[in-house]
Amino acid sequence: MTDVLQVEHLSISFGGLKALDDLSFTVGDSEIFGLIGPNGAGKTTVFNCITQFYRPDAGAVWFAPGADRLARAGHHGTDKVDLVGVPVHRVIKHGLVRTFQNVEIIPELSLIDNVLIGGHIDFKASMLAQMFRLPSSRREEAALREKARGALAFLSIDHLADEPAGGQPYGVRKRLEMARTLMAEPRLIILDEPAAGLNESETEGLAETIRRVRDEYGCSILLVEHDMGLVMNVCDRICAISFGKFLAEGTPTQIQRDPKVHEAYLGERDDV
Amino acid sequence: MSNASAMAVRVARHPHVRFLVFGAVLMTLPALASSGIMMTSTLSTLGFTLIYAIVAMGLNLLLGYSGLISLGTAGFMGLGAYLAAYVQDDLGLGFWVAVLAALIVPTFIGLLVGVVSLRVRSIYLAIATLTISEILLKTFEQAEWFTRGTAGKQSSYPVVLGIQTDRSSMFFIIVVALVLVMMLTHNIVHGQLGRALHAMRSSEVAAQAMGVNVLTYKLFAFAVATMYAGLAGALYLFFLKSSYPSTWNLFLSLNVVAMVVVGGLRSIYGTVAGAFVIFAVPELILKELPVIGDTPGLPYIFSGVLIVVVIMFFPQGLRGLTDLLRGLVTRRPSAAASEQAPEEVAAR
Ligand SMILES: Nc1ncnc2c1ncn2[C@@H]1O[C@H](COP(=O)(O)OP(=O)(O)OP(=O)(O)O)[C@@H](O)[C@H]1O
Numbered sequence: 001m002t003d004v005l006q007v008e009h010l011s012i013s014f015g016g017l018k019a020l021d022d023l024s025f026t027v028g029d030s031e032i033f034g035l036i037g038p039n040g041a042g043k044t045t046v047f048n049c050i051t052q053f054y055r056p057d058a059g060a061v062w063f064a065p066g067a068d069r070l071a072r073a074g075h076h077g078t079d080k081v082d083l084v085g086v087p088v089h090r091v092i093k094h095g096l097v098r099t100f101q102n103v104e105i106i107p108e109l110s111l112i113d114n115v116l117i118g119g120h121i122d123f124k125a126s127m128l129a130q131m132f133r134l135p136s137s138r139r140e141e142a143a144l145r146e147k148a149r150g151a152l153a154f155l156s157i158d159h160l161a162d163e164p165a166g167g168q169p170y171g172v173r174k175r176l177e178m179a180r181t182l183m184a185e186p187r188l189i190i191l192d193e194p195a196a197g198l199n200e201s202e203t204e205g206l207a208e209t210i211r212r213v214r215d216e217y218g219c220s221i222l223l224v225e226h227d228m229g230l231v232m233n234v235c236d237r238i239c240a241i242s243f244g245k246f247l248a249e250g251t252p253t254q255i256q257r258d259p260k261v262h263e264a265y266l267g268e269r270d271d272v
Numbered sequence: 273m274s275n276a277s278a279m280a281v282r283v284a285r286h287p288h289v290r291f292l293v294f295g296a297v298l299m300t301l302p303a304l305a306s307s308g309i310m311m312t313s314t315l316s317t318l319g320f321t322l323i324y325a326i327v328a329m330g331l332n333l334l335l336g337y338s339g340l341i342s343l344g345t346a347g348f349m350g351l352g353a354y355l356a357a358y359v360q361d362d363l364g365l366g367f368w369v370a371v372l373a374a375l376i377v378p379t380f381i382g383l384l385v386g387v388v389s390l391r392v393r394s395i396y397l398a399i400a401t402l403t404i405s406e407i408l409l410k411t412f413e414q415a416e417w418f419t420r421g422t423a424g425k426q427s428s429y430p431v432v433l434g435i436q437t438d439r440s441s442m443f444f445i446i447v448v449a450l451v452l453v454m455m456l457t458h459n460i461v462h463g464q465l466g467r468a469l470h471a472m473r474s475s476e477v478a479a480q481a482m483g484v485n486v487l488t489y490k491l492f493a494f495a496v497a498t499m500y501a502g503l504a505g506a507l508y509l510f511f512l513k514s515s516y517p518s519t520w521n522l523f524l525s526l527n528v529v530a531m532v533v534v535g536g537l538r539s540i541y542g543t544v545a546g547a548f549v550i551f552a553v554p555e556l557i558l559k560e561l562p563v564i565g566d567t568p569g570l571p572y573i574f575s576g577v578l579i580v581v582v583i584m585f586f587p588q589g590l591r592g593l594t595d596l597l598r599g600l601v602t603r604r605p606s607a608a609a610s611e612q613a614p615e616e617v618a619a620r
């Protein structure tokens with residue numbers, strides 16, 4: 001099995017606080033990988049370091065974007081690139097796309113327009129061609145709109161395609177954010193607390209959806225989640241961290257039995 | 273319904289066709305003036321209203337869609353005006369070169385300001401544009417070879433396509449420019465460019481994660497806004513046939529902000545309505561009122577009060593008001609609740 005993502009010796013501090021301390025883990029091809037840890041453990045910070053919102057003080061983020069993407073980007077004789085230092089807006093071009101802990105959608109736009117933002121990098125028509133609606137740009141827009149409709153359908157919210165995203169219930173907005181990631185034909189999707197704010201039946205649906213995305217899109221999924229039921233149910237492997245440090249890695253059963261994980265969660269929550 | 277008539281309905285519903293119809297209606301105004309139904313001074317006021325609508329359209333792209341603020345509108349508009357006069361009257365290069373210069377030079381200077389200020393943080397754009405506008409204003413006062421200073425630059429109605437224009441034909445040209453600007457703005461905001469601007473306003477972080485190069489799109493919005501201001505400046509010059517430095521002050525920039533806010537952020541027709549309320553209403557109505565009509569600074573007070581009222585009670589501006597009225601008339605749940613501008617619904 002090849003690895004999609006190798007996080008190596010990642011460290012970052014904010015002022016005096018060491019938010020991440022020499023953290024390493026790898027996510028395999030078509031794997032659903034969970035990152036867990038108590039509040040403030042540094043999970044979102046890991047995501048921000050991977051997607052280059054934060055520049056780590058030390059360490060590497062090796063990513064295998066796939067042969068065709070590598071060739072397009074002009075990388076030869078290698079199967080992976082270090083994302084550290086790549087401009088934030090170029091990260092998605094490698095096939096790495098994320099959602100946010102507090103759902104970042106555009107309330108004023110319709111669902112389908114929100115999804116189309118996920119296809120931003122696929123627009124090849126020049127600004128001028130778009131400003132004058134040249135046929136080339138109209139064709140491109142139509143094709144991507146079709147693709148966006150497909151992504152909405154995959155998450156069963158295509159009937160809401162033309163509704164404004166702002167007025168939608170939380171569950172729909174979360175699915176919308178997920179649909180948007182699909183536009184990028186991702187190699188790896190990073191989900192920050194996808195179950196937060198969902199009710200029980202919605203969470204069950206989410207587990208199903210995550211597996212379906214992995215199977216149909218052939219991508220890997222890295223998720224941070226506090227809902228241990230979901231994590232244990234859906235993840236192939238899990239990495240537990242605490243205060244920015246590696247605690248344990250393994251299958252859900254191994255993690256559940258790990259005394260260090262229990263200790264980290266002691267007094268905080270008892271659902272591990 | 274037959275195929276042909278279905279087609280006809282589709283064409284009639286196309287937003288661009290609506291803009292053309294809107295323009296055609298405006299084109300009847302000079303006839304009203306020449307037949308004496310409307311005063312010619314009223315025609316002038318409406319012409320300037322449409323010119324301000326063009327500038328405001330640019331600021332709406334910035335403020336409404338991109339969430340950026342510029343306080344330099346007046347400076348760039350003034351630059352467009354003086355360039356147009358300089359190219360037409362001093363260099364004798366004619367209308368088209370004058371318009372081209374008024375489009376290109378302010379846009380170029382605007383881009384330079386943007387590159388420097390937008391790298392840091394959006395708020396610096398407000399400061400940088402205010403500064404550059406004040407510098408331009410001082411230049412308009414001092415550079416007499418270019419502007420004739422405070423004595424004012426005099427110009428004349430241009431010759432366009434071999435025809436000597438007058439007040440009415442300049443009004444036509446303004447309408448044509450406005451309709452083109454409306455179409456262009458519509459194209460921008462309803463495609464990938466507009467979505468990227470929306471994304472950037474909504475959350476820069478999320479926009480970047482989706483691959484939007486935020487700096488590029490900020491510069492894009494700023495360049496278009498500056499270009500509209502330059503165009504409006506040239507039209508202003510040709511319509512008034514003169515330009516004085518005192519016109520291009522901060523109050524004008526703030527008034528353009530008022531037009532956008534009152535008309536409704538992210539609404540094309542709303543912007544035109546905003547220009548009408550902020551500029552034409554004080555000119556045509558308030559000044560004629562008994563007693564208060566002579567109050568010094570009345571237009572200032574009017575736009576100030578309006579901004580406060582709109583922000584407090586009608587956050588969607590006039591656009592929200594029309595939605596509300598339509599909701600009342602058709603007795604369906606208030607359409608104002610949906611955040612769609614009328615033309616956005618029409619685009620579907
Ligand atoms: N930009 C920043 N500046 C300063 N401190 C930060 C920054 N980002 C994160 N931190 C700190 O780093 C630590 C880890 O935060 P992080 O958001 O990664 O935690 P988390 O594991 O995602 O927590 P939660 O489960 O609550 O989402 C916290 O102490 C936080 O305050």
Ligand SMILES: [Mg+2]
Pocket residue numbers: 043044045101
């Ligand atoms: Mg977090």
